[in-house]
Amino acid sequence: MNLRVRFFASLREAVGRPEIDLELPDGAGHGDLLAALEARLGEPAMAALRAGNVRVARNQTLTDQPFAPADGDEIAFLPPVTGG
């Protein structure tokens, strides 16, 4: 399955890019997604993504972790928001 993973604001800066595309084997789970991300991004970036205040959106809707990724998913890592 193919996924797009996006990083915003401070996480984009920590990762060093706004998004990456991942290819995971069919049937891959949440742990496989994180492992693939870690392989691509390295540990310092992964530490930022794992911070307690980081929320994850799946296809633009906030989601709890773990979740089962599906082909075509857009996964986004969001630091705490501040509007207005």
Added chain:
Amino acid sequence: MNLRVRFFASLREAVGRPEIDLELPDGAGHGDLLAALEARLGEPAMAALRAGNVRVARNQTLTDQPFAPADGDEIAFLPPVTGG
């Protein structure tokens, strides 16, 4: 002493004019003012001015009645206000 007496909104309509000038003898009191008004305006108009919700301003400041009029005073009869 010379006074100007002004009437606003519903009271202007009740009196039939926006203002009148009154000449009172020096030393005239509040009762003399009301008597002079009644002589000029007649009873139906005076009844409107005497209504419990009418406030009186003296020189553009709300005042309690009775008060002692002074030469040059501008006395205004104000129905209940409604702004905004």
Added chain:
Amino acid sequence: MSVPVDIRVETRDFDPGAELAAARRRLGGAAGAVATFIGLVRDRAAPGQPVATLHLEHYPGMTENSIRAIVDRALSRWPLLDVVVVHRVGDLAPSEQIVFVQVASAHRAAAFAACEFLMDFLKTDAVFWKREDSPDGRRWIESTGDDCRRAEAWGDGNA
């Protein structure tokens, strides 16, 4: 430091965009919040009761002073940076603008509170008289009980 306060009672219409632009020219970089209220003439006073025209009357001088007294109370309660109050008088048709209040402050809580405070007391304490002229006749309006309760709720002891 004196806060700019602009109070006007006019027959002509006002331009909220121009009022904001003027305030922004006066404001320094400390202002983070501008709260604004625009009152429009509604097309009915009560259900099923058409209103052709709203007629507003004021007492030149005393009316402006009554608004200034309300603004001064707001200034004593909140750290405001700029205040504009424009109130129209004369004959107004439905959907026309009737009153404008604009308050700037560093933060939004003060701007919102002061703007609402000013409107509440404009309704009850400012020297204006409003008459509805409809096909059914003319009727002078008094402040509603709701208006008085809103003003009293500020606990200012002046309502």
Added chain:
Amino acid sequence: MSVPVDIRVETRDFDPGAELAAARRRLGGAAGAVATFIGLVRDRAAPGQPVATLHLEHYPGMTENSIRAIVDRALSRWPLLDVVVVHRVGDLAPSEQIVFVQVASAHRAAAFAACEFLMDFLKTDAVFWKREDSPDGRRWIESTGDDCRRAEAWGDGNA
């Protein structure tokens, strides 16, 4: 009857006067109250801390949806007639306009309350990220405790 709701996230500046004029064209004669809030970029985040530029980032699509969810909560609480929310993104200098909320209703209580509600939840729930770029460096901002308390005070269970 569907209430007109206009939500926009844009880099370009907005014109509050034009937004009001557009809303007045949409509004019927039932509207008596328009409450508006304009957020400006303040020239300092904390005393003595200069801010050169505010950088705002969003998640296209999700951000608009997050604002729509806030507006829908306001629509379910108050009888609103028209809602506009414009939020800028990109680089903003001090004194620039950053956010605009405009709410029309029949009466002012609902317009004021809904306008403040929208601003409170835009601060805490809308998907934006704000970075202060000053001569001292860059700093991503988080919602203040005060912002979160204000949002929670609405008792909406969603803060």
